[in-house]
Amino acid sequence: MTDAPTRIQVAGSAGTAPYEVLVGSQLLGELPGLIGTAAQRVAVLHPEALAETGEVLRADLAAQGYEAIAIQLPNAEEAKTVEVAAYCWKALGQTNFTRTDVIVGVGGGATTDVAGFVAATWLRGVRWIAVPTTVLGMVDAAVGGKTGINTAEGKNLVGAFHPPAGVLCDLAALESLPVHDYVSGLAEIIKAGFIADPAILDLIEADPEAARTPRGPHTSELIERAIKVKADVVSSDLKESGLREILNYGHTLAHAIEKNERYNWRHGAAVAVGMVFAAELGRIAGRLDDATADRHRAILESVGLPVTYRGDQWPKLVETMKVDKKSRGDRLRFIVLDGLAKPTVLEAPDPAMLLAAHAEIAA
Numbered sequence: 557m558t559d560a561p562t563r564i565q566v567a568g569s570a571g572t573a574p575y576e577v578l579v580g581s582q583l584l585g586e587l588p589g590l591i592g593t594a595a596q597r598v599a600v601l602h603p604e605a606l607a608e609t610g611e612v613l614r615a616d617l618a619a620q621g622y623e624a625i626a627i628q629l630p631n632a633e634e635a636k637t638v639e640v641a642a643y644c645w646k647a648l649g650q651t652n653f654t655r656t657d658v659i660v661g662v663g664g665g666a667t668t669d670v671a672g673f674v675a676a677t678w679l680r681g682v683r684w685i686a687v688p689t690t691v692l693g694m695v696d697a698a699v700g701g702k703t704g705i706n707t708a709e710g711k712n713l714v715g716a717f718h719p720p721a722g723v724l725c726d727l728a729a730l731e732s733l734p735v736h737d738y739v740s741g742l743a744e745i746i747k748a749g750f751i752a753d754p755a756i757l758d759l760i761e762a763d764p765e766a767a768r769t770p771r772g773p774h775t776s777e778l779i780e781r782a783i784k785v786k787a788d789v790v791s792s793d794l795k796e797s798g799l800r801e802i803l804n805y806g807h808t809l810a811h812a813i814e815k816n817e818r819y820n821w822r823h824g825a826a827v828a829v830g831m832v833f834a835a836e837l838g839r840i841a842g843r844l845d846d847a848t849a850d851r852h853r854a855i856l857e858s859v860g861l862p863v864t865y866r867g868d869q870w871p872k873l874v875e876t877m878k879v880d881k882k883s884r885g886d887r888l889r890f891i892v893l894d895g896l897a898k899p900t901v902l903e904a905p906d907p908a909m910l911l912a913a914h915a916e917i918a919a
Contacts, residue, residue, distance in 0.1 A: 561586075562776070564783050566699065566719070567791035577699055577723040577787065579780050584613070587660070588620055590685050590722040597623040597657040599648060601671040603631045606663050606689065613662060613687075625651055629663075633819040635670050636705040638714070644674045658683045658721070664690040664737075665697030665823065669712070672703030676718030683721045689729040691741020692824060695748070695782035698723045700790040700803075706819070710879055711811045725779065730770035739768055739860050740824030743806075745778050746855060747831060748785040750848075751805050751891075751899045756781050757855060764858035802899040805891040806830030812876035816869055828861035829917055836913040838892035841902055848896050867918030874910070 561580030568574040578586060591598060598617050602610030610626045617624035627647050629635040659682060661671025668686045675684035686698035704715025730738065742760070749756030759767070759774045766772035789800055810830035814821055835852040838844030853863050877888055887904040894900050 562780050564780065564787050565791075566787045568719075569791065572701065572719050573721070575720060575722050577725060577783050579694070579725045579727065579776060579783065581726060581728045583724045583726045584616070584687075586722075586724055587613075587617070587685065587687075590724075591617075591622070591658045591660075592683075594656045595622065595658045595683075597625070597651060597653055599644075599651070599653065599657070599659050600624060600626045601629055601644065601659060601661045601663075601667060601674065602626060603629050603635060603663045603667050605631050606667075609689075610662060613660065617660075623651070629667060629670060632664065632666050633706065635666050636712075638705060638707070640670060641674055641677070641705055644670070645678060648674070648678050653678065653682070655679045655682055658685065660685045660687060661698075662687040662689060663693070664688065665693040668693055668698045669702075669704055669715075672701070672718050672720065673705055673715055676703050676716035681718060684718070686720045686723045688723065688725055690733060691730060691738055691779065692744055693741075694723075694725040694779055695741065695786065696744040698725075699783055699786045700800075710815055710876065711819075713879075725783070727770065727776060727779070730775070733770065735768065736822065738770060740822035742767060742859050743824035743827040743831070743856070743861055745782040746859075746861075747803075747805050747827060748782040750831065750852070750893065750896065751802050752785040752788075752897050753781050754896055757851070760859065761855060764855075768859050801889075801901060802891055805893075805899060806832075806834050808877055808880055808888070808890050809833045809873065811880055812873040813865055815876050816872055825862050828856045829863060829865045832856065832863045833913055833917050834890055834892055836916040837890055837902065837905065837909065838894075840909050840912050841892060841905065843900070843902070844893045845895065848893065864917050864919035867914075870911070870914050870918070873914075 561578040564577040600610050600614045614624045614626040659675045661668040675682050688694045688698040701717050701719030703718050704712035806827045810826035813826040832852050835849040839849040890902045892902045
């Protein structure tokens with residue numbers, strides 16, 4: 557007998573329905589209840605790396621009476637293209653997928669981003685369920701309704717706000733995650749600690765080595781706390797008109813690094829560098845105290861995340877940041893901290909301040 561899962565509510569807003577994020581083990585039995593009886597067909601979108609999982613899920617749903625198909629996507633960020641989305645649309649069209657049918661996205665953050673985007677665009681919106689299998693997917697990508705794909709010009713520039721009908725975070729899936737992928741997801745957990753819930757930082761600092769593995773004593777608590785931070789924010793601001801911007805802490809520079817590295821850097825690694833940059837920017841702007849700024853570098857290094865980036869790339873990074881979704885016109889906007897768990901917007905900072913902050917992360 558397994559423990560009952562933790563259920564985290566995400567309120568509906570802007571005409572969307574509320575939903576639950578379930579965190580626990582052996583959660584796939586919850587899937588039919590989320591799919592519901594109105595659906596006749598279910599499409600399971602999964603990455604190539606999870607072909608076996610995708611097929612098990614498809615067969616299980618077929619055995620329960622659904623017309624279930626599996627659609628295999630490329631691994632990681634390679635899935636987030638318009639060509640892959642078009643391939644999914646074609647598969648849905650060929651199987652007569654209707655507005656009452658349901659998409660299930662099982663995989664990491666890139667997979668759930670694509671699954672949500674395909675669900676948002678097929679017939680102008682069908683229901684979908686996220687089954688994230690990575691730390692990053694559980695605490696970030698699958699919660700909040702932001703879906704999207706990349707273009708040559710940048711990351712997630714094409715997308716839609718389309719919340720899922722439910723999210724199943726099965727912690728057993730993390731057992732087989734490579735350590736680098738697991739640690740990458742810690743960056744988003746640490747971000748939640750700095751912007752809203754400092755208890756997260758205390759738990760990691762008490763035993764950084766244990767935080768690096770799913771077998772650590774605080775794994776479920778860290779994941780649940782990070783999800784609650786995101787759920788609280790997106791419940792009050794689905795479409796990033798205000799409060800939700802705080803979730804972009806560290807992300808303005810991170811997205812530029814990812815594009816510059818042709819998406820070969822893990823998202824969490826880029827976010828780690830981006831947070832150190834944002835902390836230095838906050839310090840230089842006179843917003844953030846030295847102890848909290850220094851704490852960024854210490855905690856990120858303690859779990860094995862990078863805190864520097866190639867210094868000669870700054871001109872390219874600045875140009876990329878200007879087309880970031882968070883910019884207004886060509887005015888750069890950064891989330892910085894006024895103190896621990898006190899995020900705020902710094903708009904159009906002086907280029908000299910940006911350069912000084914960059915010098916602190918330049919390798």
